Amino acid sequence: MLDLDELIERIQKKELIAEVVIATLCSLAKETLVQESNTVQLSTPITVVGDIHGQFDDLLEIFKIGGPCPYTNYLFLGDYVDRGFYSVETILLLICLKLRYPQRMTLLRGNHESRGVTQTYGFYAECVRKYGNANVWRHLTELFDYLTLSAVIDGRLFCVHGGLSPSIQHVDQILVMNRFREFPHEGPMADLMWSDPDPSIQEFALSPRGAGYSFGERIVDKFLHSNKLDHILRAHQLCSEGYQVLFDDKLSTIWSAPNYCYRCANLASILQIETDQSRFFNVFDAAPNQPTLGEILKYQQSMASSQSIAEYFL
Amino acid sequence: MPHSNLTPEPTDTRRQSFGMASVSEFLAQCPPPTNLPSNKWQDIPIRFLFDKDVAIVDPDTPIEEASALLIDNDLSSIPIRAAKGSDDIARVFDYSDLTAFLLLVLHIDDAKEATDAYRKLSQEVQNGTPITAYQVAELGKNKDPFMTVPATSTLGDLAEILATGIRRVAVVDENRKILSIASQRQLIRFLWTNVRAFPALEPLMSRTIHSLDIGSSDFICINGDKKVISAFRQMHETGIGSLAVVDSQYRLLGNISLVDVKYVTRSSSIYLLNRTCGHFLSVIKSEQGIRAGKDSAPAFNVYESSTFAFTMAKVVATQCHRLWLVQSPSCPPSPKSSNSHLMPGSNAGLKVNQLLGMISLTDMIYVILAQTKGTLPQPTARIGRRGSTSSGRSHSKVSMDSSYRR
Numbered sequence: 054m055l056d057l058d059e060l061i062e063r064i065q066k067k068e069l070i071a072e073v074v075i076a077t078l079c080s081l082a083k084e085t086l087v088q089e090s091n092t093v094q095l096s097t098p099i100t101v102v103g104d105i106h107g108q109f110d111d112l113l114e115i116f117k118i119g120g121p122c123p124y125t126n127y128l129f130l131g132d133y134v135d136r137g138f139y140s141v142e143t144i145l146l147l148i149c150l151k152l153r154y155p156q157r158m159t160l161l162r163g164n165h166e167s168r169g170v171t172q173t174y175g176f177y178a179e180c181v182r183k184y185g186n187a188n189v190w191r192h193l194t195e196l197f198d199y200l201t202l203s204a205v206i207d208g209r210l211f212c213v214h215g216g217l218s219p220s221i222q223h224v225d226q227i228l229v230m231n232r233f234r235e236f237p238h239e240g241p242m243a244d245l246m247w248s249d250p251d252p253s254i255q256e257f258a259l260s261p262r263g264a265g266y267s268f269g270e271r272i273v274d275k276f277l278h279s280n281k282l283d284h285i286l287r288a289h290q291l292c293s294e295g296y297q298v299l300f301d302d303k304l305s306t307i308w309s310a311p312n313y314c315y316r317c318a319n320l321a322s323i324l325q326i327e328t329d330q331s332r333f334f335n336v337f338d339a340a341p342n343q344p345t346l347g348e349i350l351k352y353q354q355s356m357a358s359s360q361s362i363a364e365y366f367l
Numbered sequence: 368m369p370h371s372n373l374t375p376e377p378t379d380t381r382r383q384s385f386g387m388a389s390v391s392e393f394l395a396q397c398p399p400p401t402n403l404p405s406n407k408w409q410d411i412p413i414r415f416l417f418d419k420d421v422a423i424v425d426p427d428t429p430i431e432e433a434s435a436l437l438i439d440n441d442l443s444s445i446p447i448r449a450a451k452g453s454d455d456i457a458r459v460f461d462y463s464d465l466t467a468f469l470l471l472v473l474h475i476d477d478a479k480e481a482t483d484a485y486r487k488l489s490q491e492v493q494n495g496t497p498i499t500a501y502q503v504a505e506l507g508k509n510k511d512p513f514m515t516v517p518a519t520s521t522l523g524d525l526a527e528i529l530a531t532g533i534r535r536v537a538v539v540d541e542n543r544k545i546l547s548i549a550s551q552r553q554l555i556r557f558l559w560t561n562v563r564a565f566p567a568l569e570p571l572m573s574r575t576i577h578s579l580d581i582g583s584s585d586f587i588c589i590n591g592d593k594k595v596i597s598a599f600r601q602m603h604e605t606g607i608g609s610l611a612v613v614d615s616q617y618r619l620l621g622n623i624s625l626v627d628v629k630y631v632t633r634s635s636s637i638y639l640l641n642r643t644c645g646h647f648l649s650v651i652k653s654e655q656g657i658r659a660g661k662d663s664a665p666a667f668n669v670y671e672s673s674t675f676a677f678t679m680a681k682v683v684a685t686q687c688h689r690l691w692l693v694q695s696p697s698c699p700p701s702p703k704s705s706n707s708h709l710m711p712g713s714n715a716g717l718k719v720n721q722l723l724g725m726i727s728l729t730d731m732i733y734v735i736l737a738q739t740k741g742t743l744p745q746p747t748a749r750i751g752r753r754g755s756t757s758s759g760r761s762h763s764k765v766s767m768d769s770s771y772r773r
Contacts (some may be wrong), residue, residue, distance in 0.1 A: 135662075136653065165662070169720070172645075173621065173652050173665040219393070237696045237719075238664050239673075249661065256396040259677075259684035263664035267684075291660035314657055 055081070057153040064146045065113065067139065075145065075189050079196040082148050085155055086199035091227050093159055093204040099126040101212065101324040103288035103296075103307035104163065107137025107175070110340040111311055111321065112146065118337055119323050122150050123157040128204055130288040130307065131163020131214035131246070134193075135174035136314055141183060144193060162200035163214040164246040164264070164289065168235050198233050202245055207330060209283040216287055217268050217276055218244030219257050224280050238264035249290055250299050250306075270300045277303060284332075286324065295322030295336040305332070312339035394572065394676065399563035408558055408565045409523025409739055413516065413538055416525075416557055417547040421537075424460070425451045426501040430468065433460050433500030438629045443535065446513065446545065447501050454544045456513055456537070460500045462625035463507030463608065466599050468498075469628060471506065473596075473640075509606020515539045518546055522557070523739075525549055530733040551728035552688070558735065559679045571738045572676035576669055578746035581734055582692050582726035588613045591620050591645030595631070598623050598644050611691060611722055612644045618720045619693050621648040621666045630654065669726065670695035675734070678726065692724035 055077060064070065100119040105112050119125050133147060134140035151158045164170060171177050171194060180190035204212040205224070220241040221227060227245070236242040247265025251258070255269040273285060285304040290297075292308040299306070311321035322334045405411055423446045424433055437445055437460070444461035448454075471489055488502055514536040516525065528536060535550035562568055576582065589598050589610045598610055602625055609624040623644060630651060631639050639647055648665070656662035668691040669678050678690060694717045717723075737743040 169665050170662075173649055174656070174662060175649060175653070178646070178649065234696075238668070239670070247664075257393070259680040261659075261663070261684050261686070262661055263667040263681065263685045263687075289661070291657075314653075317657060 057149050061146065061149045061153065064142055064149065067109070067142055069183060070141075070145060072184060072189055072192075076192050078145070078148055078152070079192045081152055082196055083199050085152065086160075086196075086201065087233075089201045091202045091230055091232050092224055093201050094208070095126070095128060095159060095204050095206045097207050097326050097328045097330060099128055099206060099326050101128045101130065101206075101286055101307055101326065103130050103309040103322075104132035105129070105137070105143055106132055106165070106310045106313070107134055107140035107143050107179070108310045108313075108340075109137065109139030109142045109146075111309070112143055114337065114340040115309060115323055118335060119325065123154040126157050128159045128206070128212060129161060130212060130286070131161045131200070132165045132288060133160075133163070134176040135165045135171055137175075137310070138179065140176045140179050141189065141193075148196070159204060160200055161204060161212065161214055162197060162202055162232075162246065164243075166194075166197035166200055167246075168194045194235075198235065202230070202232050202242065203227055205282070206286075206326065208281075209330065210286055210326070211276075211280070211282050211284070212286045213245050214287060215244070215246045215265055215289045216248030216250060216285075217266070217272055218248065219266060220244065222276070222279055247289075250287075250304050252299060270303070273300050273303050283330075291317065291319060292322075293317075293319040295320035296324070296334045305334075307334070311337060394563060394569075397563065400561050403561060403564050406564055406566060408561075408568065409521060409526065411522045411557075413520045413522060413525055413549055414518065414547075415522070416549050416553045417538075418553065421446070421545050421548055423448060423456070423545065424500060426457065426499065427451075428500045430498045430500050430503050433503075434465055434632065437462070437465070438632075443550070443626075445500070446537065447504055454542065456545070458501060458504040459510070459513050460504040461507060461510065462628055463510055463603070463606070464500075464503045464505075465632070466625050466628045467506035467508070467603050468503045469632065470600060470603055473637075507606075508603065511535070513537070515543070515545075516549070517541075522554065523736075525554060526732055526736050529554060530729065530736050532729045534728075551732060552682075552686070555679060555728060555731060556683050559683045562676075562679075567739065568735065571735065571743070572674065572679075574675050574746065575671065576673050576675070576678060576692065576726070577671040579675060579734055580744070581675075581730050582724040583730065584724050586611055586725040588617065588722065589623070589644055590615065591648070592643050594640070595623075595642055595644055595647045596640040598647075599625075599628060599631075599640070609689060610644075611725070612648055613722055616718055617722050618718060619666050619668060619691050619722045620645060621652070622689075622691070623647060623651075624688070627651055666691055666693075668693045668720075671723070675731075679731065682728070682731070688728060690726045691722060692726060694719055694721040694723060 102115060116122065129147060133144045147160055151160055165174060177187065177190050181187055202213065206212060218241045230242055232242060236246065244265045247260060247262060249260060249267050250273065251267035251269055254267060255271040257272060258267045260267050277283065286307065288307050290306050291313055292306055295308055297306045305324065307322060307324050309321045309323055311319060313319055320336050320338060322336045325333045325335055403411060422436055422440060422442060424436070425448055433445060436442065444459045446456040447458045447460055449457040471485065472492055484505055488498065491498060511533050514528065514533060516536050516538055518538050518540050529551045535548050537545045538547045538549050539545055562572065587601060587605065587607055587610050589601065589612055591612050591614055602608060602610060609622050611622050612620045614620055631637060639650060652663065652665065667681065667685050667687045669681065670693065672695060681690060696719045734743065
């Protein structure tokens with residue numbers, strides 16, 4: 054039997070958790086997650102968190118700023134892994150908290166919770182580096198297939214990782230999707246994870262990301278009106294101020310990874326929503342103990358061959 | 368049972384690339400442009416493509432300066448004047464030259480590199496003599512010839528040239544002064560942005576990749592475990608500008624192009640040449656994602672069921688130079704079923720995301736031209752191996768290592 058409290062403590066100290074324990078965690082988590090609808094209904098008070106991307110120290114800061122789970126209800130909007138150096142710790146802590154306090158912690162799927170994307174953006178490499186093989190990556194990416202796609206808070210605030218889809222006019226259409234799979238780069242499921250708002254257009258256009266769409270204010274208006282909603286909360290895009298509000302306060306982007314990739318010098322935020330539905334963006338800066346640029350370069354070059362090259366280029 | 372390429376046209380609207388009821392509904396979102404002189408795209412004057420100033424350098428420009436200009440301004444190539452103040456262009460400096468130079472500097476000895484120019488340049492590099500872009504601009508292989516067209520040309524004239532595989536031409540006035548560069552990308556962007564002004568193109572827009580038989584199997588793959596240096600060597604030796612990076616089952620991981628040499632030209636990043644192509648893809652994508660503030664998909668691809676409109680839209684939105692044709696997912700497996708992350712494709716033996724072909728800008732322009740001339744074959748059930756559509760193309764590729772070629 055797993056002692057989740059003890060496990061949570063060990064993860065917070067960045068101890069390496071054994072593969073067999075991770076396999077068990079994933080198995081248990083699937084049983085919980087499979088019961089969740091594609092659109093989870095949540096209530097205020099709640100704190101909404103955007104992209105974390107393996108910045109584990111900043112995740113621990115978030116729990117200090119927003120209050121520890123379960124005393125604060127949390128909704129995470131996805132993108133737990135890739136880029137930062139502690140993606141494994143980040144996702145494991147969140148899964149443990151989900152198992153320990155299932156009603157207090159909701160985890161949405163982001164576009165980075167995908168096999169293809171994690172092979173490109175660092176999570177796969179981190180797993181292989183820490184465990185010597187890809188088994189942990191396989192367990193966790195299989196678990197990602199079970200993460201839900203969206204949430205609605207107090208029946209009025211629609212929450213998703215990316216944005217809207219030309220295939221989805223009603224939230225009901227999300228409910229009937231089969232989410233338990235790796236999603237391709239096309240189709241409504243992909244769109245929810247990949248799309249971005251674009252103030253320069255009114256309708257839909259294909260996204261420069263190569264997946265999902267860009268969508269304008271008219272699309273947001275239609276969606277909110279058809280579904281009797283007030284606001285869309287999403288993440289997915291870097292915000293230098295930690296958050297961005299668009300379209301006359303009809304859509305917000307929340308970004309929760311400060312000093313992204315340890316070099317972007319951006320702020321981050323978490324969104325605290327009270328029972329009267331008032332929204333407060335709690336903005337914060339990077340946690341101490343960030344890797345230095347020197348450490349990052351050293352880490353990147355750790356397997357380099359020692360060729361001495363004349364300085365012919367810039 | 369023999370594998371067949373016969374896939375039925377999709378009737379399920381959820382599978383259609385735009386996810387809307389029809390392509391024309393998507394196109395109808397925007398009003399047609401009203402500022403164009405003709406509703407026949409081929410008659411539009413070429414000046415409608417002009418966008419930015421042309422960067423041209425003098426022949427004594429150092430290689431470092433020319434490289435910086437190329438990379439920092441996101442250019443594809445830089446014409447080099449024959450002499451200071453002259454309007455004549457002697458050579459064009461591009462990424463194939465930069466790559467060749469990098470290999471030279473690293474003393475990647477190739478017995479095949481027998482040209483005098485190469486050996487002489489190699490010697491000068493070793494002596495520490497400053498090198499000019501002009502000297503380097505003849506190292507790249509299989510470069511497009513530098514072509515000019517008069518400013519009186521139409522888009523139709525331009526398309527005839529670009530459909531043969533030439534990537535860009537210089538538009539010159541009557542004194543042979545360069546006014547602008549006109550490229551495949553610019554043409555496709557113009558046509559897509561203004562597609563509603565050209566009703567003759569609309570039937571083409573809803574045709575699928577499958578029915579058009581567009582694209583070719585004429586490309587090189589490299590396994591993600593191979594070293595980056597061998598990717599650049601391969602591109603240099605074959606003169607082909609881009610490699611598909613695949614896993615052991617030919618599933619597409621991403622692509623590496625000559626343009627990506629810019630990630631290894633700083634001496635602090637030279638170590639990347641010794642890493643794997645898979646790792647290099649991470650570096651490229653991560654860097655791009657941070658700059659844009661948004662991460663992009665690992666590879667830009669389309670399916671056989673994708674419409675031509677979707678294909679054009681994707682090329683324009685992502686600003687890519689080619690789209691990869693991959694095996695699309697079949698119906699998803701039932702929940703909580705197999706723990707294999709592979710989903711069986713609808714075609715026997717093919718796996719999801721397996722690489723099937725490549726669609727270049729040349730292919731797309733060729734199809735648009737064929738549609739306009741009325742020479743495009745009607746949609747029929749296609750049986751047999753996927754083949755190259757552009758039989759009219761004269762730009763043939765060098766044969767390559769068969770262990771990688773698909």
